Amino acid sequence: MRSDVLIVGAGPTGLVLALWLTKLGIKVRIIDKAAEAGTSSRALAVQARTLELYRQLDLTDAVIESGHRVQAANLWVKGGKAAQLRLATIGTDLTPYPFVHVFPQDQHERLLAQRLEALGVKVERATELLGFSDDGTRVLARLRGADGQEQDCEASYIAGCDGARSLVRETIGAEFPGGTYRQVFYVADVEASGPALDGQLHIDLDEADFLAVFPLANQGSARLIGTVRDERADRAETLRFEDVSDRAMEQMKVDVAKVNWFSTYRVHHRVAKHFRKGRAFLLGDAAHIHSPAGGQGMNTGIGDAINLAWKFASVLHGCAPEALLDSYEAERIGFARRLVHTTDRVFTFVTAEGRVADLVRTRIAPLLLPTMAHFQAAREYVFRTVSQITLNYREGPLSQGSAGHLRGGDRLPWAVAGDEDNFASLALMDWQVHVYGKAPQDVIDCCKSLGLSLQVFDWQPEYAEAGLLENVVYLLRPDTYVALVDPTGTWETLARYFSSRGLKPLQRA
The missing domain is CATH 3.40.30.120 (Glutaredoxin)
Structure with missing residues (x-):
């Protein structure tokens, strides 16, 4: 039961890590304590930089064919459109993929798992990590399988892709400072009609709760992502769609015919103090979590996986010294901290309460944003940031000249x-x-x-x-x-x- 890398967690981060490593001839074992793959998801956006990197896995075309291109983002105030950002015209000269691509996480995971299985590696489901030790030369992990039996697993390295409540992070003692947004988030997959169901992204900046309407691949289908911040937040576990639907129907004129899925959750904003200790590494939500503003979370975890995969492969194949693995944290932790700070500021702006906040959001922003949208530099800055094509490792130990x-x-x-x-x-x-x-x-x-x-x-x-x-x-x-x-x-x-x-x-x- 030995592998080169034991991957804990079969979300997009763990699956991409497994795919990359397998393609490079590294023996992996990937486990997940969930008995079945997820059938619902919060993550939707696949950014341009992820699509660029997916060319290495021959995944880009499959992702694009299965999802929906979002060519423009619209900001709403007081029941009408206040500004539009046309992504396709902004990024045309910057990337082969000048759009935000909507591809729900559950479908994304199925595609990744199928590609991995085609390479001979299957996700071991209902298999839980109980603990592990690192003696400096190997990792020895204790697992409980689907049959309830416990077994030891030996690996050169362990990769914690096991989410916000990561046992790998807890085991290495990495602090996870940050906080929790007091707002309750909700997600609803709906079949609907109205002006906000035109295949584009729509965001409401009004005086009440935050709301975004994401188009899905099927015509007339959308995902609503919103917040509640009044007394309803105190009963998040019992909230129903009927408790939050008035906002969408009245402010953005969304006429909901059917609700296919509804869920509520709370969001944290945290970054681990360290992404590595010895032979254990943290990736994705195990290393950093933040608000869904900008659709960055899943893409950042995938970026972690691709950054670390080639370094694992280089060391394991004898093409680099062990010290190369130190560059993973050096390159990724700074970006994670900046991302948490940026998304926190954006989310705070769109959800802030009070007369001044409402004035800025509903009166000043609608005047400034269309003006800014006329400037190429401003439009490019927004696109480069959201698409993650501006992400760089200039200060990293591998960068020169x-x-x-x-x-x-x-x-x-x-x-x-x-x-x-x-x-x-x-x-x-x-x-x-x-x-x-x-x-x-x-x-x-x-x-x-x-x-x-x-x-x-x-x-x-x-x-x-x-x-x-x-x-x-x-x-x-x-x-x-x-x-x-x-x-x-x-x-x-x-x-x-x-x-x-x-x-x-x-x-x-």
């Missing part, structure tokens, strides 16, 4: 010149080099000696427009982020990057 606006740790800018898409090669789950222009022979030879894939693009104006510079050497990590930017274009800098860190490509394993 700069040229123009691009620095080590950044996401590679997307550019299409003629029929050539510079993201096409990013399906490769390994280190690679990009040169836009001409690659010197010594760089070509160096790539061959190191076992690096080299992509050379004939120089075109489109690359300059995207922020790329001619003849610069861009070294990309296995998760497609830029590791090294070398404006000198010399082989010595490239060779030194690997030798100084004890790294080598996974294909050299």
